[in-house]
Amino acid sequence: MLPIRTEDGVFLARYSVEGLCELKFPQPGKSSPESTSPSDVPSEICQWHERTDQCVQKILAGKPPGKLPPLDLSSGTDFQRGIWKAMLEIPFGEVLSYAQLALKAGKPAAVRAVGGACGANPIPVLVPCHRVVAANRRIGGFSSGLKWKRLLLSREASLFRLQPA
DNA sequence: TAAGTGCGTCGTT
DNA sequence: AACGACGCACTTA
Numbered sequence: 001m002l003p004i005r006t007e008d009g010v011f012l013a014r015y016s017v018e019g020l021c022e023l024k025f026p027q028p029g030k031s032s033p034e035s036t037s038p039s040d041v042p043s044e045i046c047q048w049h050e051r052t053d054q055c056v057q058k059i060l061a062g063k064p065p066g067k068l069p070p071l072d073l074s075s076g077t078d079f080q081r082g083i084w085k086a087m088l089e090i091p092f093g094e095v096l097s098y099a100q101l102a103l104k105a106g107k108p109a110a111v112r113a114v115g116g117a118c119g120a121n122p123i124p125v126l127v128p129c130h131r132v133v134a135a136n137r138r139i140g141g142f143s144s145g146l147k148w149k150r151l152l153l154s155r156e157a158s159l160f161r162l163q164p165a
Numbered sequence: 166t167a168a169g170t171g172c173g174t175c176g177t178t
Numbered sequence: 179a180a181c182g183a184c185g186c187a188c189t190t191a
Contacts, residue, residue, distance in 0.1 A: 079176060098184050113176040115183045120177090134184065141183030149183090170189080178181090 002041070004053045006060055008151070011125075013052050015045045019070030020052055023123045025144050055126055062155045064092040068126055075122055082106070083117035090131045093156045097135045119143040125152065137163045 001024075004011040009026025041049075048069040055065035073081050086105040090096050096104070102114045118129040124144060130152040134140035139162050142149035153159045 077176080102184090107175085109173085110175050112174060112182065112184050116176065116181090117183095119183055129183085132183080135186085139183095143183065146183095166191100168190085171187090173185090176182100178179105 002045075002049050004056050006057060008060055011056055013049060015048060016072045016074075018072035018074065019048060020123060020126070021072040021075065023052070023056075023125060025124065025148055052126070059092075059125055059152070060155060062157065065126065071123060071127070073122070073127075076117075076120065079107070079110075079113065080117045080120055083114055084121060084127050087118075087121070087127055087129060087132065090128055092128075093158055095131045095133050095153070095158050095161065098132055098140065099135060101132055115141070124148075128152075131156075131158070133162060137161065139163070 001012040001014050004013060006026075011026060012024045013020060014022040051067065051069040055068055058065045073084055076084060082105050083101065086101055089104070090101075098114045098118070099108075099111045102108055102111045105114070107114070114132075118132050119141075121127050121129045124130065130142065130149045132140065139146070139149065139153075150159065153162070
């Protein structure tokens with residue numbers, strides 16, 4: 001796991017031969033586990049990681065992420081990959097409801113299952129599951145903690161559009 | 166308005 | 179068969 005140091009804590013990124021396959025939010029208690037020594041990391045992955053780092057920093061700073069690193073979403077089912085792919089098309093600073101995302105992904109009735117797919121997203125922040133909110137402009141849930149969802153949305157200046165509380 | 170109930174719907178375990 | 183990061187209709191206070 002390679003660290004990404006930010007004002008908001010240390011994110012951890014993991015890579016496969018395909019690309020970025022997992023991104024974890026800062027964990028309060030855990031001191032950075034295996035910071036794999038950089039010399040062991042293939043140069044290709046180093047380059048991907050620089051990109052990942054840059055994207056995370058930008059989003060946290062309230063700016064669009066720019067070019068994403070290659071993403072390895074192979075851990076998901078076909079359904080989940082379809083939802084994640086649709087999520088990637090939500091522009092920075094905008095939000096969609098679970099129902100709208102279900103529609104966009106061609107599964108208009110799978111609204112509830114879409115919530116499950118969001119929760120199974122292995123690459124939060126870059127695959128913007130935080131831009132998926134409940135109907136009636138309510139915020140909805142977030143498995144990594146609502147505080148993160150609120151933080152990300154506020155950095156994207158989208159929070160004011162949501163219903164308070 | 167706010168809070169609570171019930172049910173449809175469907176992918177995942 | 180049971181369980182959701184849902185949505186909608188509807189009832190009560």
